[in-house]
Amino acid sequence: MSNKRFMMIVNPKGGTRRGATVLEAVRSVFDEASTELDVRITTHAGHAGELARTIDPECHDGICLIGGDGTIHEVINGLMQRDDPRRMPLGIIPGGTGNSVLQHLDCLDPLEASRRIVSGNEQPLDVVRVKAGDEIVYCVNIIGWGAAVDINRTAERWRALGPMRYALAAGSHILLSRWRRATVILDDRTIEDQFAFMLASNTKFTGKGMLIAPRAEHDDGMIDVVLVRRASRRQMCALFNRVFDGTHVDLDCVEYHQVRSFAVKSDSQDLLNLDGELKCTTPVEATMI
Numbered sequence: 581m582s583n584k585r586f587m588m589i590v591n592p593k594g595g596t597r598r599g600a601t602v603l604e605a606v607r608s609v610f611d612e613a614s615t616e617l618d619v620r621i622t623t624h625a626g627h628a629g630e631l632a633r634t635i636d637p638e639c640h641d642g643i644c645l646i647g648g649d650g651t652i653h654e655v656i657n658g659l660m661q662r663d664d665p666r667r668m669p670l671g672i673i674p675g676g677t678g679n680s681v682l683q684h685l686d687c688l689d690p691l692e693a694s695r696r697i698v699s700g701n702e703q704p705l706d707v708v709r710v711k712a713g714d715e716i717v718y719c720v721n722i723i724g725w726g727a728a729v730d731i732n733r734t735a736e737r738w739r740a741l742g743p744m745r746y747a748l749a750a751g752s753h754i755l756l757s758r759w760r761r762a763t764v765i766l767d768d769r770t771i772e773d774q775f776a777f778m779l780a781s782n783t784k785f786t787g788k789g790m791l792i793a794p795r796a797e798h799d800d801g802m803i804d805v806v807l808v809r810r811a812s813r814r815q816m817c818a819l820f821n822r823v824f825d826g827t828h829v830d831l832d833c834v835e836y837h838q839v840r841s842f843a844v845k846s847d848s849q850d851l852l853n854l855d856g857e858l859k860c861t862t863p864v865e866a867t868m869i
Contacts, residue, residue: 591647613698632658642669648676653855671697684783712860724853726777746787794826
């Protein structure tokens with residue numbers, strides 16, 4: 581991978597706001613591999629996506645980023661929206677709070693991530709196409725509905741608490757259990773009921789270390805769906821206590837499905853959690869591409 585040139589997108593405000601510090605720490609890895617970095621510092625929301633959408637493949641051999649799951653989401657959408665059908669390699673260096681995608685890849689150390697990038701050992705990454713109304717969004721981590729949205733919304737308000745905010749937000753919503761009536765379609769199976777939440781995942785982790793989908797693989801062409809219908813507060817507490825080691829999937833209140841597509845049609849327009857970003861509303865259709 582020597583003499584390669586990568587665009588390096590750095591989000592200075594992502595997660596723990598240490599993007600610039602991480603960049604300086606990993607520069608030597610790229611220098612030693614004779615890899616040139618075209619560094620771009622993001623200045624506004626959506627900037628990372630704009631850079632990915634307009635990158636010139638004739639001038640760059642790949643695109644890298646330093647940030648969290650939100651930055652990955654932006655860059656993926658920028659790459660998928662390109663007019664140029666060519667796909668470029670994507671290198672990810674952790675710089676966020678949750679870093680769920682990199683936790684799935686067992687690569688939470690920025691130096692190790694950089695060494696993997698310059699080694700050139702590429703691997704495929706599944707992408708889910710999400711259609712909500714007239715909007716098309718691409719996801720590589722999670723699509724959440726119900727309590728999965730409520731928890732993330734609370735966690736965003738508690739951002740000053742750092743990584744622990746995810747666990748605190750999840751705990752608080754156990755005490756405020758809410759059920760939504762909806763029709764959920766998993767491939768060709770239709771379920772009409774009241775639900776606490778649905779979380780569809782392409783990776784094993786969400787939040788900060790929650791092993792929500794222990795059977796998920798990022799390149800198997802399947803979406804792992806964790807579905808909880810009307811559950812008691814005691815069951816929800818048990819789920820929360822066991823979600824960090826993945827044994828929650830053995831609980832009676834938890835359904836685990838592996839599908840290629842799903843849809844949610846709720847009685848109201850409910851907000852969605854798309855790779856940690858709160859946007860779009862039901863009804864929603866998602867397809868693994």
